Amino acid sequence: MTTNCCSHHPPATAYSIINPKSGVHLQGYNAQKASFSKTINIKQIGHAVLTVPTPASQEVDTYLITLPSLHIEGLLFGSPFIELDGTSYVTSSTGYTAKIDYSGKGWLSGKKNSFTASMYPTGKEKDVIFNVAGQWTKNFDIHAGPAKHNGKSSLIESWDPAQNPTTELTVAPIEKQHPLESRRAWAKVAAGIAKADLDAVGREKSKIENAQREARAQEKAEGRIWQRRFFSLPDSADPVLAQLGPAVGLAGDGEADKTGGIWRFDREKAEKARNEPPLSEEDAASLAKELLGP
Amino acid sequence: MEPQQANGGGSWGSFLKVYPSPLTCQCKPLTASSSQSIASFNGDLASLTAPPFILSSTSLTEFSSYWCEHPTIFAAPAQEPDPAKRALLVLKWFLTTLKQQYASRSEQYGNEKKPLNPFLGELFLGKWEDSAGTTELTSEQVRFVRPNPSTP
Numbered sequence: 001m002t003t004n005c006c007s008h009h010p011p012a013t014a015y016s017i018i019n020p021k022s023g024v025h026l027q028g029y030n031a032q033k034a035s036f037s038k039t040i041n042i043k044q045i046g047h048a049v050l051t052v053p054t055p056a057s058q059e060v061d062t063y064l065i066t067l068p069s070l071h072i073e074g075l076l077f078g079s080p081f082i083e084l085d086g087t088s089y090v091t092s093s094t095g096y097t098a099k100i101d102y103s104g105k106g107w108l109s110g111k112k113n114s115f116t117a118s119m120y121p122t123g124k125e126k127d128v129i130f131n132v133a134g135q136w137t138k139n140f141d142i143h144a145g146p147a148k149h150n151g152k153s154s155l156i157e158s159w160d161p162a163q164n165p166t167t168e169l170t171v172a173p174i175e176k177q178h179p180l181e182s183r184r185a186w187a188k189v190a191a192g193i194a195k196a197d198l199d200a201v202g203r204e205k206s207k208i209e210n211a212q213r214e215a216r217a218q219e220k221a222e223g224r225i226w227q228r229r230f231f232s233l234p235d236s237a238d239p240v241l242a243q244l245g246p247a248v249g250l251a252g253d254g255e256a257d258k259t260g261g262i263w264r265f266d267r268e269k270a271e272k273a274r275n276e277p278p279l280s281e282e283d284a285a286s287l288a289k290e291l292l293g294p
Numbered sequence: 295m296e297p298q299q300a301n302g303g304g305s306w307g308s309f310l311k312v313y314p315s316p317l318t319c320q321c322k323p324l325t326a327s328s329s330q331s332i333a334s335f336n337g338d339l340a341s342l343t344a345p346p347f348i349l350s351s352t353s354l355t356e357f358s359s360y361w362c363e364h365p366t367i368f369a370a371p372a373q374e375p376d377p378a379k380r381a382l383l384v385l386k387w388f389l390t391t392l393k394q395q396y397a398s399r400s401e402q403y404g405n406e407k408k409p410l411n412p413f414l415g416e417l418f419l420g421k422w423e424d425s426a427g428t429t430e431l432t433s434e435q436v437r438f439v440r441p442n443p444s445t446p
Contacts, residue, residue, distance in 0.1 A: 012437040013412065015358035019365060021427035022372035026361055029436065048361070050384060052371045061377070063384050070396065072406060080406045082396040090388055096381040100389070113397070119378075119385055130382050136392035142382070159386065161393055166363035169431065171420040182353045182418040186410055190351035201349070212413045212438070226414050230434050263436050270432065291415070 012046065014231040016265040023053040023060075029231075029263040030067070041071045047250060049240050063092040064244040068102050073112075083112065084136070089248035096129070097122040097247055102136075113137040116147065122247050130156070137161075178279065179288040180229075207293030215291055230270050233261035350399070350407035355418040357409070358433035360394035365426040414438035 014029040028048030035041050044067035052061045068088040074080045084102035091097040100117040117132040118125075131147045134140025138161065143154040171177075177184040185208070192200035219226060241250060241262070279287065362368050367390055371383040400406045412435035422429040 009437055009439065011354075011412065011435065011439050013355055013358060013433060014436045015361070015431070015433045017358075017362045017368070017429060017431050019369045019426055019429040022369035024369050024372050026368070030358075031437070052380065052384065054375070054377075054380070055373055056375045061371075061380065063381075065388060074405075079400070079404065081400045082406060084392070084396060090381075090385055092381055092384070094377040094381050096378055098381065098385040098388075100385075115389075115392075117385060117389065119382060129378055130385075132385065132389060136389060137397045140389060142386065157386070159390060161390070164364060164367075164390070166394070167365050167422045167424045169359050169363075169420040169422055171418075178417060178419075180415050180417050182355045182410075182412070182416055185413070185416060186351065186353055189410065193349050193351040208413060216414075228434060228436050229415065229417065230432050231436050265432070292413075 010045065012263065014228075014263040014265070016230065016270075023051075025051045025265075027265040028065070039071050039073065039075055041069070043069045061092055061094050062240055062244065063090055064240055064248065064250070065090050066248050066250060068100070073104075084115070091122060091244050091247045093243065095122055096120070099125070111135055115140075118147070134159075176278075179284045180291065185288075185292055211289075211291055211293035228263075228266075228269070229273050230266060231263045232266040232269065234264055238262050238264075348405075348407050350403070350409050352399075353410040353412050353416065353418070355412045355416050355433045355435055357395070358418065359420065359431055360398065361391050362422060362429055362431065363394045364390055365422045365424055365429040368429065369426045412438070 010031040012031040017026040029046045031045040048065040050063040068084040098119040118128045119130040128146040142157045188204040374380040416435040418433040
């Protein structure tokens, strides 16, 4: 028996990030397809959509963001790290497109994690308005105009991650989380990994996997499907991909066949989830037992 | 430094030496009993059975947070009236996320480890509070492939 491994849908994660004060909203989904040739090569499937309300009018800009492919370097030297390759795009309803070329051990600088980017009116790649070059792990410089005129006078801004500390994400304490929240659900596996207790890791992972397998079988038997809590697959064609996809070579189906659909944030579902009272301890325990095992 | 690192090759390198056969075709027949290694690799990275020394206790659902570790840069385009400069600010934000997305784990742990394979319906929720106000993260596993396909 041969499994039809090449047509299956890889696992997909969907996300939404909202800053209510500015109205800026990012959403997208992400799946990975890996192949092995000299090293592990990973093609990222999926894309992100950013919407930005404009300050002067009631308009909202829409940006379509594609993802670079990547591979793992340093495998044989015992310290693997990710290197990006190929090209990715940010194109938008403003009429501008940015193209980012990733060059690994940069042919320009000879440094790893190098990239160059240029922004131009969509479809007019030669008319570069801004260009960016540097290392995505370290510093990069933003210049006005095409790269051939780069100099002190064209420099707009330099980015240095060391000068821009990240803001830490706050996550609810584990006991206050929903039973399906990642850190609560995986707590016992994580504890096993921390102690390098392989038996515990295997045992606890199996509990989750078995419970999940049973839940899927149960759904199948009852003719149900698992209800996603925050995301949906819209029935109609996706308007963002229809408008912006062609400029970056993204088909209207957004590689839907590879991720089992184009996942979009569902505000109604999110509102409903937000208004649900927290689960009682008994309900949380029984849900966890059903979906994650004893 | 990882504690496991000391006791002999805590890396993907030694993993690959255990499974050295190069993959020429991703479509290899899988038997019901095979646990997946590089040698019977179907292209789904999360389905690889990895030796424990390269396991991370962080799930892939958490990776969504890498999009917004600088919330002020994320929100900044909404203040810019000029469309070209607004698009540039979006590009700048995107470029600043790459370090978080693809390099922060190897910087934190010394090397890239295999994340936990999320189950269907797994959630990762959180928020950032800073001068940009509150920024809310919702991450959900919407598709899942069982790690050891024992049924067609």
